[in-house]
Amino acid sequence: MREVFTSSYVDDFQIKVPSNTWERNARLLEDQTNMIVARAQGLGLSFSIAKTELMHWRKRREGGPRSDSAVKIQGHTVEPAGTLVRWLGYWLSDNGETTPHFNKRLSLAQAAFWRIQRLSMPGKGLSPYGARRLAKGILLPTLLYGAEVLVPSRTMMGKMQKFWNRVARWVTNAFYSTNVTVLSVEACLAPIDLHVEQMKTMTAIRLVTAAPENKVATAMLPITFPTKEDFRVVTNRRLAFDENMGGMRPKTWSSVATTTQQSRLPMDEVAATAVTVFPDLKIPVKPSRLAQVTPEDAESYVKAKEGVRKRIWKKWVDWDYPPYYEYRPIFRDCWNFMTLAKFQAGRIPQMRAHKSYLNAHTDWSNQDRDVTCGRCGTEPETLEHVVKCPALSSARWGYPPDDFDVAPASETWKRGKKGLARVKGLVSYVIGNRINFPVRGGFFPFTRNADLAS
Numbered sequence: 121m122r123e124v125f126t127s128s129y130v131d132d133f134q135i136k137v138p139s140n141t142w143e144r145n146a147r148l149l150e151d152q153t154n155m156i157v158a159r160a161q162g163l164g165l166s167f168s169i170a171k172t173e174l175m176h177w178r179k180r181r182e183g184g185p186r187s188d189s190a191v192k193i194q195g196h197t198v199e200p201a202g203t204l205v206r207w208l209g210y211w212l213s214d215n216g217e218t219t220p221h222f223n224k225r226l227s228l229a230q231a232a233f234w235r236i237q238r239l240s241m242p243g244k245g246l247s248p249y250g251a252r253r254l255a256k257g258i259l260l261p262t263l264l265y266g267a268e269v270l271v272p273s274r275t276m277m278g279k280m281q282k283f284w285n286r287v288a289r290w291v292t293n294a295f296y297s298t299n300v301t302v303l304s305v306e307a308c309l310a311p312i313d314l315h316v317e318q319m320k321t322m323t324a325i326r327l328v329t330a331a332p333e334n335k336v337a338t339a340m341l342p343i344t345f346p347t348k349e350d351f352r353v354v355t356n357r358r359l360a361f362d363e364n365m366g367g368m369r370p371k372t373w374s375s376v377a378t379t380t381q382q383s384r385l386p387m388d389e390v391a392a393t394a395v396t397v398f399p400d401l402k403i404p405v406k407p408s409r410l411a412q413v414t415p416e417d418a419e420s421y422v423k424a425k426e427g428v429r430k431r432i433w434k435k436w437v438d439w440d441y442p443p444y445y446e447y448r449p450i451f452r453d454c455w456n457f458m459t460l461a462k463f464q465a466g467r468i469p470q471m472r473a474h475k476s477y478l479n480a481h482t483d484w485s486n487q488d489r490d491v492t493c494g495r496c497g498t499e500p501e502t503l504e505h506v507v508k509c510p511a512l513s514s515a516r517w518g519y520p521p522d523d524f525d526v527a528p529a530s531e532t533w534k535r536g537k538k539g540l541a542r543v544k545g546l547v548s549y550v551i552g553n554r555i556n557f558p559v560r561g562g563f564f565p566f567t568r569n570a571d572l573a574s
């Protein structure tokens with residue numbers, strides 16, 4: 121019944137033992153470590169005991185005091201590490217809660233954001249295009265490290281989305297009052313829950329399609345999961361099902377029950393996620409230098425990944441958007457004006473999102489102001505109005521009339537030479553005539569920090 125599980129990554133390794141009591145676990149660990157130490161000494165090697173950490177795992181809602189059983193290795197005593205232990209950048213809590221891990225990730229991402237924010241200020245620096253690339257290339261992987269297998273709680277998801285909204289406002293110069301759904305389109309940054317879903321599903325594909333002889337994680341899948349090869353490493357996962365007296369057993373990977381409160385073991389969750397991608401359970405082997413695969417396998421693998429990307433993209437596009445946003449840049453692309461300088465580019469999303477300095481774009485702080493255009497006094501001052509305001513007709517001389525087409529699917533918003541020329545014309549008209557500028561009468565070139573602050 122007792123099974124020892126050991127895994128290692130380069131020079132880090134872990135030993136796990138299960139039994140009925142923490143005291144017995146401590147003794148089992150001592151036996152194991154002494155065995156390994158003796159083997160290493162035979163090779164003239166030694167371990168750094170100071171870096172050794174001990175953790176007594178417990179169940180999610182297990183009450184009672186925590187064990188203080190220590191482990192003695194070569195005369196040194198290793199005390200339990202408390203409730204958190206760090207392993208390869210994962211902060212694992214003794215009861216499997218993921219919130220401490222994601223809180224750490226969030227503060228790391230916030231620290232990184234704080235440093236890169238000044239590379240692109242509201243009025244100068246990197247273009248929104250460059251800012252968006254930093255967000256996707258640095259902030260997102262920092263924030264979601266571990267989300268491949270650890271599941272963030274709903275509260276944690278909310279916190280991460282709040283941070284992600286701040287990032288999107290930074291990319292676009294959008295006002296704080298901007299609707300967050302609109303914000304995600306304007307910044308071309310999908311919401312966090314979709315990023316998490318994509319990461320989790322892609323990881324599941326990667327793990328179940330690897331050859332179990334080559335990847336220890338794949339070799340830890342439930343034996344009933346139909347990988348091409350049956351090879352598995354010895355783990356103690358079985359104990360969670362067989363020896364779980366009195367507690368709630370984990371849900372198996374193939375269970376389709378939706379009513380139960382049971383949760384799955386991480387590898388069962390991976391298997392269950394894979395079923396959503398390969399419903400007929402024909403699991404291909406992915407092409408690699410170690411695995412010669414059939415053309416059918418290679419195709420099925422590539423198709424599965426492409427299918428996930430398309431599904432997530434569709435979920436995002438099919439959200440409940442204002443009709444203006446029915447047209448969207450193609451998959452993975454962004455709006456053409458995002459390549460313009462930050463200050464220039466920022467005018468556009470503000471006006472399109474109806475949260476700008478234009479009189480008709482009010483929010484809670486100025487909802488009583490007169491919405492009429494100050495230049496002509498005939499109509500509410502909206503984006504659609506400023507491109508045809510009679511008081512600015514002479515200012516439009518010399519511009520091709522197409523530059524003022526701001527309809528949702530207009531060429532003006534599309535990537536390519538034609539669109540870029542149009543949007544540049546529009547922006548030069550907007551800036552040249554101080555449209556959507558903050559202080560009436562005065563000259564104040566940048567968006568005020570107070571309007572963006574979060």
Ligand SMILES: [Zn+2]
Nearest residue numbers: 493495496509
């Ligand atoms: Zn007007």
